[in-house]
Amino acid sequence: ETGVTQSPTHLIKTRGQQVTLRCSSQSGHNTVSWYQQALGQGPQFIFQYYREEENGRGNFPPRFSGLQFPNYSSELNVNALELDDSALYLCASSQDRARNSYEQYFGPGTRLTVT
């Protein structure tokens, strides 16, 4: 069974640029969630995708957007990067969005640095 994978591992961007982060969900999972983890903090929920549609969003501005593909992999796009966007971005997959399938399995993350 393949776990959640993310790419790239590390990324350095300049303020104002755009970035795309990628996530492949665990085999058999159809739901992907994205989290932002600032240094020394707990992860903050950005949004979740279920069967290619957004299924819940946290308190993040519209310049954070996402996609989910038919194979359930996902992208996180961030436009107009700001210095405060520097963080570890975590992707998590789960089997179903239903309440009794809440366990989310996390990837290793992408470390984004904005200079």
Next chain:
Amino acid sequence: GDSVTQMEGPVTLSEEAFLTINCTYTATGYPSLFWYVQYPGEGLQLLLKATKADDKGSNKGFEATYRKETTSFHLEKGSVQVSDSAVYFCALTPYSSASKIIFGSGTRLSIRP
């Protein structure tokens, strides 16, 4: 809104010491509660969970009991090992929104040999 508060770290203990990491939550209804662990250089891993009041989650010698009357979910282990050194996150899934996990700020645990 729903939130999780956990004891600040870092926590440093000697091997074989007893561990308690306090966690309290604020939530409407009946959230599900979790402890996640993040080992150095690795992703977040679910350590244990409890889905209703008085449930006890347990794994790898760690335990936590869902206490609705005190809105708490404290993590305990009777005898810690050096390999338990990691960052521990208390978290909940709101009853009204199973799509997201709300995390505490994390507690860094270091175990001395």
